[in-house]
Amino acid sequence: MKSTDIDPRDAAWEVPNPSRVYFHDSTGASDEYEVDGADVSEVLAWPQRRRGDRTFVLYAYLPHDGLGLLRLPGCDPNEH
Numbered sequence: 001m002k003s004t005d006i007d008p009r010d011a012a013w014e015v016p017n018p019s020r021v022y023f024h025d026s027t028g029a030s031d032e033y034e035v036d037g038a039d040v041s042e043v044l045a046w047p048q049r050r051r052g053d054r055t056f057v058l059y060a061y062l063p064h065d066g067l068g069l070l071r072l073p074g075c076d077p078n079e080h
Contacts, residue, residue, distance in 0.1 A: 019043045020061055020069065023054040028078045
């Protein structure tokens with residue numbers, strides 16, 4: 001891992017609390033949720049409590065030139 005000092009003023013925009021959670025069952029079917037009003041640790045804990053026997057993937061969503069998703073922890077079983 002490498003870390004570098006940054007200038008925090010270089011960001012042009014910010015979206016507070018942007019997160020979506022996709023739960024996948026063994027067939028690859030998914031249930032999708034938007035999680036709002038939570039910090040990172042709460043968002044990471046939420047799918048752990050609700051997953052049951054499903055896997056999940058957590059995304060940060062970025063509303064810029066349409067809606068984009070930035071994958072955080074987890075993996076999408078439907079990804080090729």
